[in-house]
Amino acid sequence: MSELQADRSSGRVVAGAGQRRSAAGADLLIAAIGFAVLVSLPFLFSSKALVDFVIRCAAYGLFATSLNLLVGYTGLISFGHGMFFGLGAYSFGLLMQRTGLSIPAAFVLTLLISAVAGLVIGAICVRLKEIYFAFVTLAFQMLIHSVILSWQPLTGGDQGLRGGIPRPVFLGIDLGNQLHLYIASCALLVVGLLLMRQIAQSPFGYTLRMVRDNATRASFIGINVWRVKLAVFVLAGMFASVGGVIMSLFVSGAYPEFAYWTISGEGIFINMLGGVTTFIGPMVGTVLLLILNDTATRLTEHYGIILGVVILFFALGLRKGLMDFVVEWYAERRDKASTRETST
Amino acid sequence: MLQIQRISKSFGGVKATDDVSLDFADGTLTAVIGPNGAGKSTFFNLITGAFRPDQGRIMLDGVDMVGRSPPEIVRHGIGRAFQVASIFPSLTVEETMLAAVGVDQRRAEVLHRRFPLPETRERAAHTLEMLGLADKRQRRAMTLSHGDQKLLDIALALVLNPKVLLLDEPTAGMGPEERWRMIEKVHELWTREKLTLIFIEHDMDIVFKIAPLIVVLCYGRVLATGTPEQIRANPAVIDAYLGTEQHEGAA
Numbered sequence: 001m002s003e004l005q006a007d008r009s010s011g012r013v014v015a016g017a018g019q020r021r022s023a024a025g026a027d028l029l030i031a032a033i034g035f036a037v038l039v040s041l042p043f044l045f046s047s048k049a050l051v052d053f054v055i056r057c058a059a060y061g062l063f064a065t066s067l068n069l070l071v072g073y074t075g076l077i078s079f080g081h082g083m084f085f086g087l088g089a090y091s092f093g094l095l096m097q098r099t100g101l102s103i104p105a106a107f108v109l110t111l112l113i114s115a116v117a118g119l120v121i122g123a124i125c126v127r128l129k130e131i132y133f134a135f136v137t138l139a140f141q142m143l144i145h146s147v148i149l150s151w152q153p154l155t156g157g158d159q160g161l162r163g164g165i166p167r168p169v170f171l172g173i174d175l176g177n178q179l180h181l182y183i184a185s186c187a188l189l190v191v192g193l194l195l196m197r198q199i200a201q202s203p204f205g206y207t208l209r210m211v212r213d214n215a216t217r218a219s220f221i222g223i224n225v226w227r228v229k230l231a232v233f234v235l236a237g238m239f240a241s242v243g244g245v246i247m248s249l250f251v252s253g254a255y256p257e258f259a260y261w262t263i264s265g266e267g268i269f270i271n272m273l274g275g276v277t278t279f280i281g282p283m284v285g286t287v288l289l290l291i292l293n294d295t296a297t298r299l300t301e302h303y304g305i306i307l308g309v310v311i312l313f314f315a316l317g318l319r320k321g322l323m324d325f326v327v328e329w330y331a332e333r334r335d336k337a338s339t340r341e342t343s344t
Numbered sequence: 345m346l347q348i349q350r351i352s353k354s355f356g357g358v359k360a361t362d363d364v365s366l367d368f369a370d371g372t373l374t375a376v377i378g379p380n381g382a383g384k385s386t387f388f389n390l391i392t393g394a395f396r397p398d399q400g401r402i403m404l405d406g407v408d409m410v411g412r413s414p415p416e417i418v419r420h421g422i423g424r425a426f427q428v429a430s431i432f433p434s435l436t437v438e439e440t441m442l443a444a445v446g447v448d449q450r451r452a453e454v455l456h457r458r459f460p461l462p463e464t465r466e467r468a469a470h471t472l473e474m475l476g477l478a479d480k481r482q483r484r485a486m487t488l489s490h491g492d493q494k495l496l497d498i499a500l501a502l503v504l505n506p507k508v509l510l511l512d513e514p515t516a517g518m519g520p521e522e523r524w525r526m527i528e529k530v531h532e533l534w535t536r537e538k539l540t541l542i543f544i545e546h547d548m549d550i551v552f553k554i555a556p557l558i559v560v561l562c563y564g565r566v567l568a569t570g571t572p573e574q575i576r577a578n579p580a581v582i583d584a585y586l587g588t589e590q591h592e593g594a595a
């Protein structure tokens with residue numbers, strides 16, 4: 001994996017524990033800079049379209065990156081990850097509409113609901129072999145979608161959650177204000193990415209890689225493969241549901257499409273676009289897909305055809321995602337440079 | 345002390361292991377030999393929990409291993425390497441070791457710290473040194489030669505500090521010279537680590553040279569056990585196994 005290559009090259013220079021801690025520090029620094037840049041955008045360009053775009057990137061980016069924890073790091077190809085996106089949107093929306101809870105309380109409760117759903121669904125799915133795992137997660141996605149459609153008194157059926165989501169002010173934050181919502185979304189995105197990055201670079205993250213590479217060997221060195229898969233399934237589901245929460249706040253409601261299987265498909269597609277061998281790949285894929293989506297739908301009715309062609313280009317042409325491609329190209333260049341150095 | 349008591353395992357109609365009873369005293373080195381399909385790998389698979397025996401008991405220091413999962417059995421101190429090297433292709437040699445030590449220290453699910461954990465370094469480095477993989481620590485496992493992959497597989501078992509180490513054909517797929525180097529390493533491990541080591545081997549020269557104890561399996565049954573001299577002199581073994589080898593050698 002290219003990311004491991006990158007890790008390795010840095011590992012050659014930095015070896016001690018102190019330097020590892022500074023790797024975490026570097027992530028923090030990048031996150032802080034990223035957050036500062038994002039927050040300054042609305043002040044530099046007063047564009048409502050840009051603000052909306054970034055909020056959607058936050059929602060889909062969290063979702064797609066969490067899917068990469070399953071696909072790229074653990075080798076679990078879920079076709080139903082979108083269920084957590086939908087679950088997050090509906091849980092949060094319903095809690096806000098019906099319980100009068102504060103936003104932070106509803107947010108935490110939404111995380112809990114996703115965790116429990118992830119635990120139950122994961123317990124059934126993660127023992128299954130690849131293709132069955134994919135299909136059964138897809139089946140759960142469809143199940144949740146049809147429950148949302150048919151439980152009309154609670155969910156509003158195909159009309160979705162209507163009437164808006166109340167946004168009581170908390171800690172001086174008013175999510176009814178578009179700028180506040182923007183900053184809150186960016187904060188959730190940056191914190192979510194940081195946490196997932198930490199998971200990926202933790203001992204647990206390497207356990208995931210071992211399970212992906214060779215689950216049999218992993219179990220014969222003492223790893224409880226089933227438990228590890230269940231744990232990452234639950235964690236990824238929780239992060240995906242945060243994406244759903246952002247989306248529900250953005251559209252002030254929740255719609256059955258949020259829980260439809262096409263959301264999972266888009267997640268897979270984003271991962272193909274951006275690549276699964278780098279942590280940041282899915283985030284890059286998200287930005288690409290949303291740009292593609294917005295321009296294609298503006299220019300033509302044949303949005304599906306354009307997406308199809310782009311998928312084929314990445315799948316058949318590059319045979320990898322954009323970031324995989326970039327990292328490999330960079331590594332090759334570096335290797336060439338170093339051979340030139342040694343030969344002269 | 346590893347005591348195998350009357351274990352059997354059938355696959356459909358094939359009795360891969362048939363009423364096998366064997367004792368392996370602490371610190372012994374035993375070779376398991378037998379023709380292809382004799383049930384040698386199955387024997388290891390039963391001990392390590394890959395398969396559950398149809399009947400019988402597998403006692404490690406008085407504790408029954410039957411019905412336990414592979415990770416549990418590893419934690420009780422039975423480590424193994426595989427006939428076909430079983431490694432983590434995308435991890436580097438060093439990462440493989442560091443992660444394995446982390447698993448053994450019950451830190452496989454630690455989320456709040458960064459890999460690698462400093463407390464895993466010493467043991468990882470020590471094992472790599474011992475197996476001669478230290479200079480390849482930055483290599484990704486998939487780029488290693490066949491022999492080094494077999495060594496890494498053994499290192500993975502060894503780094504967990506097992507009481508009992510099972511090596512399924514450590515020399516499989518190697519040329520004559522590499523074979524001897526590997527087997528010397530195995531022998532050195534045994535003398536240095538004082539563990540109970542059981543290995544499967546096809547090459548009779550190797551077996552007779554280094555193994556103080558030999559078990560002969562044939563059609564799932566124990567045909568004979570004993571020292572190299574006893575095995576060489578055993579008529580049943582000559583008949584069933586060595587005889588054919590010599591014929592093949594003569595032909």
Ligand SMILES: Nc1ncnc2c1ncn2[C@@H]1O[C@H](COP(=O)(O)OP(=O)(O)OP(=O)(O)O)[C@@H](O)[C@H]1O
Pocket residue numbers: 355358359360378379380381382383384385386387427
């Ligand atoms: N998982 C399995 N399912 C069905 N049959 C099996 C299985 N594993 C082993 N067998 C059968 O059990 C018998 C013993 O196989 P085993 O792999 O233990 O032999 P072996 O002594 O290790 O042979 P080799 O020297 O070729 O490695 C063979 O007949 C094999 O086909």
Ligand SMILES: [Mg+2]
Pocket residue numbers: 384385386427512
């Ligand atoms: Mg075998």
